[in-house]
Structures are given as structure tokens and as C-alpha cells.
């Protein structure tokens with residue numbers, strides 16, 4: 441316990457409107473949205489309380505590599521304790537002292553983007569983040585429709601229809617610029633960064649907030665029963681919907697070291713605590729054809745909080761990043777205070793939501809070999825809705841094509857078994873074969889029978905089998921007709 445009690449007891453501190461706000465002893469399961477609304481701020485709405493509708497969207501300002509970065513997040517599933525050291529913006533903070541609306545609000549008004557108004561604060565906050573990401577002084581037209589759609593992918597509107605809202609997002613920069621005082625805010629955030637971690641003790645329990653990897657592993661060792669959280673986009677649902685009330689929480693969201701993304705030894709290293717937005721960006725830059733697939737993971741505010749390590753450790757059989765990571769031959773680094781070990785991701789899982797993580801270990805690093813010549817990587821997600829939905833089936837493939845032959849194949853699947861897994865029989869049917877539709881279709885038949893999926897509310901077992909085999913035919917058309925680049929095919 442000694443290392444744990446060494447984390448100093450300190451109130452939660454964050455910046456709001458350039459002023460320091462302190463909160464004494466928030467309970468370990470206190471959510472940001474509940475705290476806002478209990479304090480009388482009702483502009484931030486509660487719709488679903490599970491990250492699905494965006495009514496609760498707020499914007500967090502954080503220091504990233506020394507600079508200010510604004511991102512929209514869902515406050516309903518964001519732990520209050522996790523905003524320590526951040527700047528918080530809610531809908532109540534947007535109107536200027538003289539009453540002038542923020543360009544995001546003004547554009548919504550002028551484009552008739554609101555009817556009942558329930559969803560409007562959430563949309564406006566996502567637009568506020570987008571506005572400042574583009575830059576307050578950016579020219580009109582700097583945000584195109586696709587950009588606006590991505591930024592608003594986590595916000596649902598039941599009555600207005602999306603056309604006027606998207607139009608508002610695209611025209612915000614036509615209004616008089618409203619810059620943030622970034623220099624002051626950055627200095628204020630810097631002053632809040634402290635290296636010694638934090639302990640928040642309340643009548644409801646305790647939250648450990650380590651500031652570095654060593655402290656995080658020491659906390660894990662001293663308190664293996666503490667609920668680990670990173671982005672809380674899974675755990676937040678267990679609290680809000682499952683009514684779990686963890687008395688002890690190990691919150692990794694302040695450990696910048698675990699969120700690092702770097703290249704070394706021929707591998708892309710993604711820290712387990714890297715936000716999905718950043719992790720997916722690094723992956724998409726190396727394998728551009730999977731960008732569309734990764735863009736279908738939840739909505740942007742969820743991806744801004746959720747971490748890659750959280751997706752892997754949660755281990756849902758329909759988790760979306762694991763099939764792709766398995767296809768890419770990813771290895772995990774698991775560490776405790778004394779040592780660390782590595783294992784291929786596909787060996788991490790032992791059963792439905794069970795894995796090999798030791799009681800004193802954390803997932804620390806996700807290591808993906810860099811692309812090789814001739815590598816063709818594709819990933820497919822089949823779900824009921826195109827956006828913001830969980831997979832019924834997911835298939836990812838990394839093939840090596842040289843001179844019209846398949847030299848190597850790795851396949852990751854989701855939704856077909858109790859865990860995300862590899863498809864070795866299908867891989868064997870592809871390796872050393874010519875790259876042809878007939879070979880892919882024969883492999884599709886093998887893939888259909890390689891697993892025994894279940895029927896559930898997302899899909900029947902028969903549908904899952906049929907569709908996953910068909911995805912190999914889709915791969916053929918995708919690569920042939922979709923135009924795989926020559927550079928991809930050259931050895």
C-alpha cells in the first residue's frame with residue numbers, strides 16, 4: 441500500500457472560462473454529465489446515458505505534445521475525475537459577454553438547424569470543437585461535407601433532418617471569427633500538470649490517478665481489485681446501465697506515457713492508452729484502405745475518449761479493432777512492476793471476455809509491424825446501421841501478393857466465436873495460390889465453416905456464416921475494381 445498512499449490526496453482541478461475550478465472528493469463513479477446537471481447546468485442534455493446520442497456532448501481542451509487540443513466527448517460516460525488537468529467547455533460557455541452567439545450557434549440559427557432543440561447543444565458543441573480545430577480565422581469553405589459528417593457522426597437528431605445541420609457546420613466560418621485565447625489557456629493547463637499523480641478519496645471510495653507508467657503499475661500491484669478505466673466508454677455503461685458502483689477505480693486517463701504513439705524497430709508502437717482517434721489515424725496513414733472501416737467505429741466523440749487498450753482488454757467478440765490488429769500480426773506488451781512480456785494478440789484471449797492479463801498487469805503497448813511491399817490490407821464491418829453501430833460480423837485480411845500469387849495471408853474475424861480470433865484454415869487455403877476469384881470463393885466456403893457462430897439480436901448464425909464467406913468475394917471486387925494501387929502490388 442505504501443506506493444499507493446504516496447499518490448497525494450488532491451482535489452480535482454480543471455479550467456473553465458479561464459478560471460480554475462476545484463472539486464473536492466468526487467465519488468469514483470461520478471460522471472461529468474451528472475455533476476454538471478446536479479450543479480444546475482441543464483444545457484448539456486441527457487438522452488441515452490450510454491454514448492449513443494450525443495445530447496451530452498461537451499468539449500475538453502488538453503495539452504497534446506505541448507499544444508492545446510480541443511475534442512468533443514460524451515459527458516454521460518466520462519468520469520468526472522478524468523477531466524483533471526483539462527479545460528472544460530459546455531454549451532453554457534459559448535455565448536460572449538456581450539451576448540453575441542458563437543459562430544457555431546449563429547450558423548445553426550441561420551441554417552434552421554434546430555426544431556425541438558433537444559439535440560442542439562450537443563451538435564453545437566461538436567461544431568464548436570470542429571470550428572476551433574479548423575482555426576477561428578480559417579476561410580469560409582474550409583470544412584467540407586465529409587469533414588462535417590465525421591465531426592457530427594456521434595450526434596443524433598430526431599426531428600430536424602441532417603441537411604441544415606451539416607450546412608451550418610460548413611458555414612460557421614462565414615461569421616465573424618471568435619478566436620480562443622489559446623496562449624493563456626495553454627499556460628493555465630501547463631500549470632496544472634504535475635508529475636506525482638493523484639488520489640481522490642470520497643465517502644463513495646477512492647480513485648487512483650497515476651501520472652506515469654511506473655505509478656500506474658504500482659497502483660495495479662497494490663490494488664488488483666480496483667476497476668481499471670481508460671476512456672470509460674465500456675465501463676461507463678456498466679455504471680450507468682448495469683448500476684455497478686466501483687468503490688475503487690484505477691483511472692489511467694492521465695498517463696501520457698501510455699498514450700504515446702511512436703515508430704521503432706520496424707514496428708508502430710501504440711500505447712494502450714492512446715485514444716482511438718489518434719491510434720486509428722496512425723493506422724490509416726499506413727494502410728489507407730482501412731480508414732473507412734475505422735471511421736465506422738462508434739462516433740467521433742466516443743473515439744475521442746475510448747482507447748485502443750480498452751477495446752483489446754474488454755475483449756468483446758464483436759470488438760472492431762481486434763480482427764484488424766490480428767490480421768496485421770499485432771503483439772501486446774503486458775507489464776507489471778517487475779517485468780514485461782509479449783504475446784501475439786490472438787493468444788491473449790482464453791474465452792468469452794476472458795484473457796491472460798495477470799492480476800498485477802496492465803496492457804501497456806500495442807505493436808504492429810510496419811507495412812511490407814505487396815501487402816494488401818482490407819477490413820469489413822457488417823452491422824445493421826452504417827454509423828455508430830456494433831458489428832454483427834467483422835473480417836480483416838492482410839495478404840501478400842507477389843506476381844499474381846498469394847504469398848502470405850493473415851485473417852482476423854469478429855462475431856464468429858466467443859473471442860476475436862484468427863482463421864488459420866482459411867489462411868492455409870489462400871497461401872501459395874494464384875490471386876483469383878475462384879480461389880477466394882473456395883476460401884470463402886472454408887471460412888463459412890471454420891467457426892460455429894451463435895444467433896443473437898444482431899444476426900442469426902446462418903446469416904453470419906453466409907455473409908463472412910461472401911466478404912471474400914467482396915475483397916476480390918474491392919481490390920480488382922476498387923483499384924488497388926500499383927505501389928501496393930509491387931514487391
Ligand SMILES: Cc1cc2nc3c(=O)[nH]c(=O)nc-3n(C[C@H](O)[C@H](O)[C@H](O)COP(=O)(O)OP(=O)(O)OC[C@H]3O[C@@H](n4cnc5c(N)ncnc54)[C@H](O)[C@@H]3O)c2cc1C
Pocket residue numbers: 490491492517667668669670671672673674675676677692712713716736737738739742745746747748749750751752753754758759760761797801802803804828829830831
Ligand atoms: C456509443 C458506443 C459505441 C461503440 N461502438 C463500438 C464499435 O463500433 N466497435 C467496438 O469495438 N466498440 C465499440 N464501443 C465500445 C468501446 O468504445 C470500446 O471497447 C473502447 O475501445 C473501450 O475503450 P475505453 O478506453 O473506453 O475502455 P474502458 O471502458 O475504460 O475499459 C474497458 C475495459 O478495458 C480494461 N482496460 C482499459 N485499459 C486497460 C489497460 N491498459 N490494461 C488493462 N486493462 C485495461 C478496463 O478494466 C475495462 O475492463 C462503443 C461504445 C459506445 C459507448
Ligand code: FES
Pocket residue numbers: 485486487488489490491492493494495496497514515516517
Ligand atoms: S446522453 Fe446520449 S450520448 Fe450521452
Ligand code: FES
Pocket residue numbers: 553554555556557558559560596597598599600
Ligand atoms: S431538433 Fe429535435 S432532436 Fe434534433
